[in-house]
Amino acid sequence: MNKSKFAAMVAGAGIVLAGCGGYVYTTVGGKVTGLGSGDTLTLRNEGNYLQTLYADGTFQFNVASNGNYTISVAQQPNSVNCTVANGSGKMSGEAAVNNIAVTCTPNVPLGGTVAGMTDGTSMILLNNNLYKANVTANGSFKFTDFVVSGTTYAISVGLPPVSQYCTVANGTGTASNANLPAALTSVVTCVPAVPVKFTVNGLTAGTVLTLVNTVDGYADKYAVSAPGNYLFGWSWLTGKPFNVTVDTQPTGQTCKVTGGTGVVDAANPAASANIVVDCAKT
Helix, strand or coil: CCHHHHHHHHHHHCCCEECHHHCEEEEEEEEEECCCCCCCEEEECCCCCEEEECCCEEEEEEEECCCEEECEEEECCCCEEEEEECCEEECCCCCCEEEEEEEEEECECCEEEEECCCCCCCEEEEECCCEEEEECCCEEEECCCCECCCCEEEEEEEECCCCEEEEEECCEEECCHHHHHHHHCEEEEEEECEEEEEEEECCCCCCCEEEEEEECCEEEEEEECCCEEEEEEEEECCCCEEEEEEEECCCCEEEEEECCEEECCCCCHHHHCCEEEEEEEC
């Protein structure tokens, strides 16, 4: 019997068989419990084969009767976090292993309220500088991605609304299933602010120029690929010093900044709006 053909038959059957040449296959598996409604869990074995489950129930992978096995979570669901018990070992015979337990426990929703945001604008919030919540109106908000109970969270502003400066209060803590409301009490407050604007001249279309405005140690980067008028993503409160410099030069050109330093002033918004970047061939 062709060995590769036999192996394919065994993999599809998922039962104990002895084939030509001494190949014996059986299964390792177990049970998933606690999977949330609408969630998807993906498991992986030592051969990087995947199984996706959409509800509680049993699962199994094929393995050689004398082989090692390792079952792990390849992709976690959103509303629950799943852990694997008895997930690794070595087969000592032809009997199937069915004692692997995958237990899923609820995750914690994360959110809060937004106030002061200008109508018709939007804002991006981050958790631990990774997970995003796109906020389009004042009021309550929640992150799409839940937080694993027992882990820390830190809500910050990823990108504020245009011409506003936003701060986060009560945005850090440790998520806990024993106190779900605690992770929903962050308060994001937005107030009017002054944008930092610049004009780019002479840039060769299709090349990329990256500028950076450094304010209080924060680097607000902006990439442009054509001449024109632009404004940085962050606006600032009166009294904040701005410092606009070239972060990366475009290919074949050198760009110089004029008027790139100063202080933001709501009474004189032109102070941070007359920055000029001139580009010329090198």
